[in-house]
Amino acid sequence: MDSLALKSEFPILNQEINGHPLVYLDNAATSQKPRSVIEAVKRYYEWDNANVHRGVHTLGSRATDAYEGAREKVARFLNASSSREIIFTRGTTTALNLVASGYARQTLQEGDEIVIxxxxxxANLIPWQQAAKATGATLKYIPLQPNGTITLEDVEATVTERTKIVSIAFASNVLGTINPIGRIAEIAHRNGAIIVVDGAQSSPHMKVDVRALDIDFYAFSxxxxxxxxxxxxxxxxxxLLERMEPIEFGGEMIDFVDLYESTWKEIPWKFEGGTPIIAGAVGLAAAIDFLEQIGLDEIDRHEKKLTQYxxxxxxxxxxxxxxxxxxxxxxxxxxxxxxxHPHDVATVLDTEGIAVRAGHHxxxxxxxxxxxxxxxxxxxxxYNTEQDVxxxxxxxxxTKEFFGYEPVR
Structure with a gap:
């Protein structure tokens, strides 16, 4: 993979910050956008912009085709059984909250366990705190090893027959840890629990097959x-989606509305009340095309090599x-x-044109x-290179010299 050539596909990277060529190293917070994605969104607004599902005119039909086509592309990207298993959301946070509110609060009882x-x-902690408080369930934690990993032995010891939900990040946004999701799913299912996976830091970097891993819910941005x-x-x-209740009500998600009662559309549309994020879905489909053209396995190899360096x-x-x-x-x-302080480190790095994240993440x-x-x-x-590192x-x-830092001997 030629990262230097790929960098030219991202217009924002061709600039100087504080007199230095930009080195963008804040991709876990948000990645930059290639020209093909920018053009896809622009083309939608210039050519197809209309609301979906409701209109019978040509623009409405084209917008609906683009939106539902994006859903089908996401389903193939994750190897879902059907596009009906894909709900568009604002991102990982909204998706996890939907599970915690629409599924967990409807199914958990006092004495049940949630394991994280x-x-x-x-985003994968507070919704479960709130679900536990609302239902009387118990929130439990799999302990971490000194290097920031978890062991399957600890998973086995923490997940019990009372556990109803195991929710875990595929990859940590701080430690970089990649968790053994397939094995954790086996343990959860053996105990009668479902597994929810925060895929915010996995979908950009590796191929995820939700059926092969037997994941019950998977969220990504x-x-x-x-x-x-x-x-x-x-x-x-x-x-599971059939059992869930919607948490937003209004247009688009309804089937029949009377003065005192209403019924909902089938999945996935019962969870997508109001005008959806149509242009965003079009852009996401273009991003999937871009990543798959390069190859997720190739991206994974490149990043692992760069990280070791x-x-x-x-x-x-x-x-x-x-x-x-x-x-x-x-x-x-x-x-x-x-x-x-990390904020001071990040500030000095920014004077050198290097963007990193600092804080509690x-x-x-x-x-x-x-x-x-x-x-x-x-x-x-x-698009990052060894030269960036x-x-x-x-x-x-x-930065050390700027702060006069000397390590303690």
Whole structure:
């Protein structure tokens, strides 16, 4: 894969920041968009823009075809059994909240268990806190190993016959840990539980087959995988979606409305009240085309190689602490530079034209487990190169010099 050639497909990367060529290393927060995605959204607004499903005129028909065609593309991307198992949402957060409110609150009872991990993004933690409070269920945590991974033995010990839901990130947005989803699904199902997977950090980087992994619900966002912001999807097995109640009511999602009673459309449309994110779905479909043309396996190989190079370069800098496992991780490196606050590190890096993320990364419980208030994070994607990593490492050395930092001997 020629990352330098790919970089030319992303207009935003062809600029200088503070007098330096931009090195964008904040891809775990949001990825940049290739020209083909930008053009697809532009073409929709210039040529097909209309509301979907309701109109019989030509523009309405074209918009509906584009929107439902995008749903079919997402279904193939995840290897879902049917496009009816794909619900368009605003992103991973909305999708996980839909499961926690529309499924969990309808099925959980007092004494039931919800199992998650301390590495979860707030979007896969707070909805389960609220579901537990609303139903009387118990929230339990699979413990983390010192390197930020979990063991199947601990999964077996935590998941019991009372467990009804196991919800876990495929990959951690802080530690980079890739969790053994297929094995965890086996354990959950053996105990009569379902498995919900936060795919925000997996779908951009690796091929995910929801049927092969036997995942019950899977959520992801388009903006982290070269698509537009404001669009994502929830995959759910048909039998589970049929049991779920919608949490938004109004136009589009209804079948029959009377003065005192209403009925809903079939899945997936009963969960898509109001005018949907049509242009976003068109852009997501274009992003999937772009990624599949390159190949998810090729992207995965490139990022793993780049991450190992970054681990080597940053580990050689005195005072840099790196978090998470050293192998089998997605394309990000989370670190701290001595006692220099991560926000200060990120600010100095920005003066060198390097964009990284700094803060708690929506993982405050994990920060407390790491015994830090915040970290800096460099996250990679298909257009990043070893030269980008070299720029980061050189700028971190400059950051040390700027703050006069000397490691404790």
């Amino acid at each position: 991990t301390p590495m979860e993004h707030h 388009g903006h982290k995988m070269c698509g537009p912001t404001g669009i994502g999807a929830l995959y759910g097995k048909s039998r 970054a681990l080597e370069r940053l580990s050689a800098i005195d005072g840099v602490t790196i978090y998470g496992p050293r192998e089998d991780r997605v394309g990000l490196v989370t670190f701290n530079l001595g006692d220099v 929506c993982c405050q419980p994990l920060m407390r487990w790491l015994n830090v208030s915040a970290t800096a994070r460099a996250s990679f994607y298909l 070299d720029r980061l490492a050189d700028a971190l050395v400059k």
